[in-house]
Amino acid sequence: MICTGCSCLCEDIEIQDSKILNACEKGYKHISRFKESKAKNRVYGKEVDLDKAIESAVEILKSAKSPAIYGLDTTTVEAQRIAVKIAEKLNGYIDDNSSFCLGEFVEAILRKKIPSATLDEVRDYAYVLVYWGTNPYHSIPRHMSKFTYYPRGKKRNRGYDEDRFLVVIDVRRSETAKLAKKNAKFIKVEDDLELVDSFERALEGKAPKYDVAEIAREMKKADFNAIFGGLGLKYGLRGNYEKFFSFLNKANKFAPLYFIPAGFHSNMRGFNETLFEEVGEVNKFSFIEKRSDPNFSFPELLKNKKIDVALIVGTDPMSSLPFDVSEKLYEIKKVVLDPRETFTAKNAEVSISSAFSGIECGGEMVRSDGVRVKLEPIEKAEIDDVYILRRILEGL
Amino acid sequence: MMRIAKFLKFEAFFVVARYSWEQEKAVVYLNPEFAKKAGIKSDDVVLITKGERSLKFRAKLLETAPENGGLIPNSIFANYLLDFQNFKKFNAYVEIVEGEESKAEEVIRRITEKK
Numbered sequence A: 001m002i003c004t005g006c007s008c009l010c011e012d013i014e015i016q017d018s019k020i021l022n023a024c025e026k027g028y029k030h031i032s033r034f035k036e037s038k039a040k041n042r043v044y045g046k047e048v049d050l051d052k053a054i055e056s057a058v059e060i061l062k063s064a065k066s067p068a069i070y071g072l073d074t075t076t077v078e079a080q081r082i083a084v085k086i087a088e089k090l091n092g093y094i095d096d097n098s099s100f101c102l103g104e105f106v107e108a109i110l111r112k113k114i115p116s117a118t119l120d121e122v123r124d125y126a127y128v129l130v131y132w133g134t135n136p137y138h139s140i141p142r143h144m145s146k147f148t149y150y151p152r153g154k155k156r157n158r159g160y161d162e163d164r165f166l167v168v169i170d171v172r173r174s175e176t177a178k179l180a181k182k183n184a185k186f187i188k189v190e191d192d193l194e195l196v197d198s199f200e201r202a203l204e205g206k207a208p209k210y211d212v213a214e215i216a217r218e219m220k221k222a223d224f225n226a227i228f229g230g231l232g233l234k235y236g237l238r239g240n241y242e243k244f245f246s247f248l249n250k251a252n253k254f255a256p257l258y259f260i261p262a263g264f265h266s267n268m269r270g271f272n273e274t275l276f277e278e279v280g281e282v283n284k285f286s287f288i289e290k291r292s293d294p295n296f297s298f299p300e301l302l303k304n305k306k307i308d309v310a311l312i313v314g315t316d317p318m319s320s321l322p323f324d325v326s327e328k329l330y331e332i333k334k335v336v337l338d339p340r341e342t343f344t345a346k347n348a349e350v351s352i353s354s355a356f357s358g359i360e361c362g363g364e365m366v367r368s369d370g371v372r373v374k375l376e377p378i379e380k381a382e383i384d385d386v387y388i389l390r391r392i393l394e395g396l
Numbered sequence B: 001m002m003r004i005a006k007f008l009k010f011e012a013f014f015v016v017a018r019y020s021w022e023q024e025k026a027v028v029y030l031n032p033e034f035a036k037k038a039g040i041k042s043d044d045v046v047l048i049t050k051g052e053r054s055l056k057f058r059a060k061l062l063e064t065a066p067e068n069g070g071l072i073p074n075s076i077f078a079n080y081l082l083d084f085q086n087f088k089k090f091n092a093y094v095e096i097v098e099g100e101e102s103k104a105e106e107v108i109r110r111i112t113e114k115k
């Protein structure tokens, strides 16, 4: 089966005699606990059957003056497509976690502003591997063993301590940073923008502020290098994405350097690609204004009191958004679709119990590098996000 | 024996990160050197205060935590303290307190009280 525990979407998970094989600890928990704390169908706190819950959801959405659809990063592409149709039908907003996660990077890749590659190409060809503002040890635990550092590839068949050069950039000496020993470098970053400058200077042969000259030399030796950027990089850039994108393009004049976003929900990239196919934007989109805008991100809509109803799919904003945003969830009506009894589901006006994508239902997801993956569920639930969203759409 | 550290407040640097363990409990992983300086031992309950918001965390020691503070797993507890300007890292005060670590329901109550 495919593990949907993170954006690696590992395809080599096996279930034998009720044992889960090959998964990391995070994946093991994700798969083994899917039956725990299942959500209930509820309307205003009272348990109801599915039909009643869907009917109430439709009523609330129909009466909304300004609705938003939010989440969708752990569901399938098929469900995401229907969610986009619902947002269009409602003339509402649609957004996912990527607006405060790695959406800017995925957008730059889809608009072909920066060079990217697949993880399979990285495994076969990449020499310098830069983990920037991400600690795969915890967030994408098999990234290094399946795709990047440890595996031998077509052109990289002599083992990691000879055929890879590992660079870890972080504000602390993380578990991944501790691996940076032979043929490797750890950079403790205080200012990501200065570090971008340093890389540019080093590649041009000038003296950099950060000690990156050796990394630049190693990059120039190779015909394939890769940066895996995480949230530490995103927030470290303080909104100056263009500076980083321009660095990536300049770097490619000296040595091939590809960027792959690293560390997010299983199908965040799928949401970005689905919305991009439908409307030409990756997130924070308004169907009334027919455009994307920072003010249309779900947190901003909440903070600025721009919405009165939210259809929340497969995410728990009450737990995952900063308090000054999550406290505003109480000012709107919430329809929640989730397999789990989350805090948001418990406090929603309507909660609808769904199925775990990849475990109880199939469909398609998109890996962090853009590779499409067909899910292989171990159970076949009749009620999943696609079914519920389709019925909501029909009801509207 | 009276612990002097119980009456002291230390400024610390916190990183918020995905962490495979203990996301359901209010746990802060302190750098052992920092904890020693602040007189905090593993399993102490500490109050972390950022601006007007405070929460109680169970302290654990972790070598990979930032030198001058700690790591809080990405969770409802971290999100109670931070904002989008300080989404991945922030400075806050930490002090030893009596009692148990805060529960998620307590944070939810604070959200619902704002109703």
Ligand code: SF4
Residues within 6 Å of the ligand: A003, A004, A005, A006, A007, A008, A009, A010, A022, A023, A024, A025, A026, A027, A028, A030, A140, A141, A142, A143
């Ligand atoms: S790395 Fe991610 S997808 Fe792979 S087994 Fe672990 S949690 Fe699942």
